[in-house]
Amino acid sequence: MDVDSVLLSRFQFAWVVAFHILLPAFTVGLSCYIATLEFNWWVTKRDVYRRLSAFWLKIFAVSFGMGVVSGIVMPFQFGTNWSRFSDATANVVGPLMGYEVLTAFFLESAFLGVLLFGRKLVPQWAHVMSAMFVAAGTVISSFWILAVNSWMQTPQGFRQLPDGRFEVTSFFDVIFTPSFPYRLGHTVSAFLVTAGFVILGVGAMYLRQRRALEESRVMVKMSLIFLIIMVPIQMVIGDSHGLNTLKHQPAKLAAMEGLWESGTRIPANLFSIPDQEEERNHFEISIPVLGSLYLTHDPNGFVRGLKDFPREDRPPVAVVFFAFHIMVGVALLMFALVLWGIVVFARGKVETSALWLRFANWGMPLGFIAVIAGWTTTEAGRQPWTVYGILRTKDSVTPSLTTADVGLSWLLYVLAYLIIFGAGYTLLRRLVRVGPAQVAHAHEKDELDAKTRAARPLSAVSAGANGAARAVSEDDIVPPGRGRR
Numbered sequence: 001m002d003v004d005s006v007l008l009s010r011f012q013f014a015w016v017v018a019f020h021i022l023l024p025a026f027t028v029g030l031s032c033y034i035a036t037l038e039f040n041w042w043v044t045k046r047d048v049y050r051r052l053s054a055f056w057l058k059i060f061a062v063s064f065g066m067g068v069v070s071g072i073v074m075p076f077q078f079g080t081n082w083s084r085f086s087d088a089t090a091n092v093v094g095p096l097m098g099y100e101v102l103t104a105f106f107l108e109s110a111f112l113g114v115l116l117f118g119r120k121l122v123p124q125w126a127h128v129m130s131a132m133f134v135a136a137g138t139v140i141s142s143f144w145i146l147a148v149n150s151w152m153q154t155p156q157g158f159r160q161l162p163d164g165r166f167e168v169t170s171f172f173d174v175i176f177t178p179s180f181p182y183r184l185g186h187t188v189s190a191f192l193v194t195a196g197f198v199i200l201g202v203g204a205m206y207l208r209q210r211r212a213l214e215e216s217r218v219m220v221k222m223s224l225i226f227l228i229i230m231v232p233i234q235m236v237i238g239d240s241h242g243l244n245t246l247k248h249q250p251a252k253l254a255a256m257e258g259l260w261e262s263g264t265r266i267p268a269n270l271f272s273i274p275d276q277e278e279e280r281n282h283f284e285i286s287i288p289v290l291g292s293l294y295l296t297h298d299p300n301g302f303v304r305g306l307k308d309f310p311r312e313d314r315p316p317v318a319v320v321f322f323a324f325h326i327m328v329g330v331a332l333l334m335f336a337l338v339l340w341g342i343v344v345f346a347r348g349k350v351e352t353s354a355l356w357l358r359f360a361n362w363g364m365p366l367g368f369i370a371v372i373a374g375w376t377t378t379e380a381g382r383q384p385w386t387v388y389g390i391l392r393t394k395d396s397v398t399p400s401l402t403t404a405d406v407g408l409s410w411l412l413y414v415l416a417y418l419i420i421f422g423a424g425y426t427l428l429r430r431l432v433r434v435g436p437a438q439v440a441h442a443h444e445k446d447e448l449d450a451k452t453r454a455a456r457p458l459s460a461v462s463a464g465a466n467g468a469a470r471a472v473s474e475d476d477i478v479p480p481g482r483g484r485r
Helices: 005-020 022-044 047-080 083-117 124-153 171-175 180-209 213-248 250-257 290-296 317-346 354-362 366-382 403-434 436-455 458-463
Strands: 158-160 166-168 268-275 280-287 385-387
Touching (some): 005 047, 005 403, 022 047, 047 403, 047 436, 083 124, 083 171, 124 366, 124 385, 180 317, 180 366, 213 290, 250 290, 250 317, 268 290, 268 317, 317 354, 317 366
Antiparallel strands (some): 158 166, 268 280
16 A cells, blocks of 8 residues: 555544544534433423533533534645645535534534523523524534535535536535435434433443432433434434435445445345455355345345446445444444343333443443444545545645655644543543532532622623633532542
């Protein structure tokens, strides 16, 4: 494998996006959970919902900040590493990214401030609505980002000018491409499931430790009920997405299955080591006919193999094959864990089932693994194209880049991300270790301080402006009378 500026630019972009996608994979679902908690507290007046909302809101704020920082790097990379792609697709991609900022990011940012500091400054219904607007903002953001990605996968609604640039002929067609509904449903449901497993894992951890019992019971119950519904739905949407891929990106689907020969009644390839040079699989374990059945919903269904496509138009088969199988395997594992949890819950043994609680705790990363594997399947499966079938990756990179340029900038990205995400993870872990009651207590102090400042004269507020923004300190989270470890 030759290492050049194109390959290094791809690796660099993969590094940046792989870290960034972890944040929306968590915050989209978490914002919806916070909105649900706020609504439940408004309706039932049970204080446990307020405490849980304050707890997860702190975690959301940290994650949102990390997402903003890591997200800024991506458009910067388009200009430095992918200038020819940016120039060619600016008329299509630029407006959609602008709409994402105007309709989603501004909405999230504005109402997140109310959500963080306005509980005692606005009526309760306004606070609940703020939570709903933040949740809506995260989903709207996903809408526009996935519209861009879906256009790159199944492009339409444009014409190509003589200089290679794309001109929009219909923004409706650009947004609502053939793969967009499936990609949106599959991705957003995956984000919701990812957050659900984190909430389930945190609740299970507290139950094992016999801490925050009321909060952890609510977390486990809510997440289990949600996941037993959403995980099967997500798998059904994924199946529909597969049918769409078979129609519009058959080379990608052939790579996902490690299928070289076209035909009917094809087997389901459970495991193999694809060999792209020899155009065959090593150590293959497969089930006859099953492939046609789940790919086409017909045991006699026809599926095109990789040999139907020129070598230069094939994606990296091994990467796509293993990423897809990891995604499917993790999805089945998640479903088994949730089904086990529902059985334990129905028997009233959630708090005493130490083995299930331990596995539920360990299951927190499963959603993130599935999201990364799914994203790898989607993006590596699109290769060798940035705009599928039209603009090749090698023709999208900045021509003046050298291998040394990309290598140095990638190293700087690695160091920066290790610091940013390392610090963020440390803070998130600290918040979880402290627990809901203490974090809610600190959040209430912040709100009281905000209310006090709002009631003070303008001159007094200005004099104390240096102390207006403060993070959760050890004095906040250690209750009176308890020593520090």
